[in-house]
Amino acid sequence: MIERGTRAHWAAVAAAGLLGGLLVPGVVLFLLWESASILFGRPSALAGLQWYPLDGLLGLLPLVAGTLLSSLLALLVAVPLGLGTAVALRYHAGTAAQRTGDTVLGVLAGTPSVVYGLVATSWLLPHTGASLASAALVLAVMVVPTFTLLALAALRQLPGGLMESGTTLGLSRSQVIRRLLLVVARPRLAAAASVALARCLGEALAVEMVCGNVAGLPSRLTDPVRTLTTTLVQEFEYAQGEHRAALHLVALVVVLFAAAATSLALHFSHKRLLVS
Amino acid sequence: MKALALLCAALVGLAFVVLAGDIIARGVAALHPGYLTEGVRDAGRAGGIAPVLVSTLVVVLVSTLISLPFAFAGAVLCSELLARRPALSRVFRRSYDVMAAVPSVALGLVGWTVFSQGLGLGFSLLSGSLTLALMMVPIMTVGFLVGLDSVPRALREECLALGVTRWQALWRQVVPAARQGLLAGLALAVGRATAETAALVLTSGISTRMPASLHDPGATLSVHLYHLSRNVPGGEGMAYSAALALLAINLAIHALLTRLRGRRILPI
Numbered sequence: 001m002i003e004r005g006t007r008a009h010w011a012a013v014a015a016a017g018l019l020g021g022l023l024v025p026g027v028v029l030f031l032l033w034e035s036a037s038i039l040f041g042r043p044s045a046l047a048g049l050q051w052y053p054l055d056g057l058l059g060l061l062p063l064v065a066g067t068l069l070s071s072l073l074a075l076l077v078a079v080p081l082g083l084g085t086a087v088a089l090r091y092h093a094g095t096a097a098q099r100t101g102d103t104v105l106g107v108l109a110g111t112p113s114v115v116y117g118l119v120a121t122s123w124l125l126p127h128t129g130a131s132l133a134s135a136a137l138v139l140a141v142m143v144v145p146t147f148t149l150l151a152l153a154a155l156r157q158l159p160g161g162l163m164e165s166g167t168t169l170g171l172s173r174s175q176v177i178r179r180l181l182l183v184v185a186r187p188r189l190a191a192a193a194s195v196a197l198a199r200c201l202g203e204a205l206a207v208e209m210v211c212g213n214v215a216g217l218p219s220r221l222t223d224p225v226r227t228l229t230t231t232l233v234q235e236f237e238y239a240q241g242e243h244r245a246a247l248h249l250v251a252l253v254v255v256l257f258a259a260a261a262t263s264l265a266l267h268f269s270h271k272r273l274l275v276s
Numbered sequence: 277m278k279a280l281a282l283l284c285a286a287l288v289g290l291a292f293v294v295l296a297g298d299i300i301a302r303g304v305a306a307l308h309p310g311y312l313t314e315g316v317r318d319a320g321r322a323g324g325i326a327p328v329l330v331s332t333l334v335v336v337l338v339s340t341l342i343s344l345p346f347a348f349a350g351a352v353l354c355s356e357l358l359a360r361r362p363a364l365s366r367v368f369r370r371s372y373d374v375m376a377a378v379p380s381v382a383l384g385l386v387g388w389t390v391f392s393q394g395l396g397l398g399f400s401l402l403s404g405s406l407t408l409a410l411m412m413v414p415i416m417t418v419g420f421l422v423g424l425d426s427v428p429r430a431l432r433e434e435c436l437a438l439g440v441t442r443w444q445a446l447w448r449q450v451v452p453a454a455r456q457g458l459l460a461g462l463a464l465a466v467g468r469a470t471a472e473t474a475a476l477v478l479t480s481g482i483s484t485r486m487p488a489s490l491h492d493p494g495a496t497l498s499v500h501l502y503h504l505s506r507n508v509p510g511g512e513g514m515a516y517s518a519a520l521a522l523l524a525i526n527l528a529i530h531a532l533l534t535r536l537r538g539r540r541i542l543p544i
Binding site: 003004005006009010012013014015016017018019020021022023024027030031034080081082083084085087088089091092093101103104106107108110111112113114115116117118119121122123141144148173174177178195198199201202203204205208209229232233236247248251252254255258259261262263266 | 277278280281282283284285287288289291292294295298299345346347349350351352353354357368370371372373374375377378379380381382383384385386388389390410413414417441442443444446467468470471472473474477478498501502505506512515516519522523526527529530533534
């Protein structure tokens with residue numbers, strides 16, 4: 001027998017739900033609190049170009065550069081590749097191929113990132129070494145399934161009949177895809193790319209396994225790099241004092257980067273379609 | 277255009293074949309009859325993964341149990357309590373969406389500082405579970421919301437018109453009607469928890485001894501894989517076997533998800 005439900009029942013639900021909703025501001029405030037000593041105490045230390053925490057050199061720039069460069073390079077590979085795959089599956093494949101594609105991509109999207117890292121250590125490291133290129137490539141391979149699935153969903157949500165209208169007007173299928181369908185789907189495709197970006201920015205271990213972990217500004221693709229996330233994994237256990245505060249700041253920057261990318265995705269995905 | 281698209285698809289297909297082929301070929305090579313039931317020997321180069329499987333099961337189970345009530349409350353808050361306050365509901369939904377995308381390694385650091393150091397839990401299954409719950413609550417909430425939103429609003433109003441309270445309508449009508457979507461949300465979060473590595477490296481540690489209580493450290497399967505590959509010379513073969521096991525688990529969860537929600541794959 002289920003009770004009729006009192007105000008107290010609903011209040012309990014609201015309180016528990018509120019707690020979950022306040023996690024983001026909670027995490028941000030906590031990280032801010034923990035990093036306050038360095039952020040407001042010695043902010044000049046953070047602006048340097050060198051990250052040697054044991055010598056008090058806590059320049060975040062090399063880490064930020066490593067994160068941004070590897071993620072953006074990864075998108076540069078993953079977005080065209082995923083877009084092409086989505087178009088091929090949506091417009092140039094039969095039902096059976098589409099279904100197989102969905103299953104394969106779905107399984108790959110849920111595969112732990114360390115599995116990608118492991119395979120990358122045997123397939124990438126011998127060729128590209130522990131470097132920015134390897135980091136970007138492993139991220140690209142990791143994120144292609146997610147991006148392709150989202151791009152595919154965007155193409156499937158297009159209003160029906162666009163292809164028919166286009167071909168009736170004398171355009172070829174390729175022209176309709178390029179000039180009409182991909183244009184109409186652009187906001188949702190941009191949202192998919194932003195989701196992919198958020199995943200790349202936040203990935204830690206798959207990158208840690210192949211990036212070389214040298215904190216410096218890379219000048220070539222074959223230079224080793226270190227990212228914000230890999231720094232957390234490597235130094236959390238022994239960090240003390242200012243170093244510890246700086247690590248919490250590193251985590252805060254990671255959270256803000258990912259939150260920005262996600263907000264971008266939400267912004268794009270809520271845009272109206274141009275035609276509907 | 278068509279040729280280019282097909283080329284992309286072929287490249288992605290090739291990457292998948294290499295990935296799956298490599299994992300299956302090398303993963304199977306290191307398997308032996310006692311793989312699932314024996315303890316870890318020689319730092320992971322020999323023996324099985326029994327303690328690792330136990331740790332994985334415990335961490336996933338405990339973190340699911342912790343996050344379930346909060347996630348359900350969050351979803352009910354958005355879809356039922358705030359049904360007539362769409363603007364406020366949207367603020368909460370966005371908050372859950374953003375939280376679901378917060379990098380797990382950052383939550384790992386929060387968990388390390390708060391649970392492992394602050395509460396003195398050290399590297400332990402409990403610290404790992406609590407940290408993982410931080411990650412799972414928003415993911416599960418977003419999944420549950422998809423389920424609750426799929427129930428027509430009219431059902432709630434019909435209940436009210438019949439004199440049924442909102443609380444009874446929720447439990448007797450809305451939740452049963454949303455069952456599939458709710459289960460899909462649960463399966464999604466459990467899948468993400470099973471795959472999680474970074475947050476657990478920072479909180480539940482890399483020990484491969486059989487845990488005796490929640491206060492013992494314990495590596496989950498993906499953490500074990502990472503440790504073998506990164507820190508154990510000669511551990512690569514066994515790392516591949518762990519990858520094979522993870523792939524199998526992932527396949528099972530994916531099959532479950534596909535059954536639960538038709539052909540939709542991601543909650544976006």
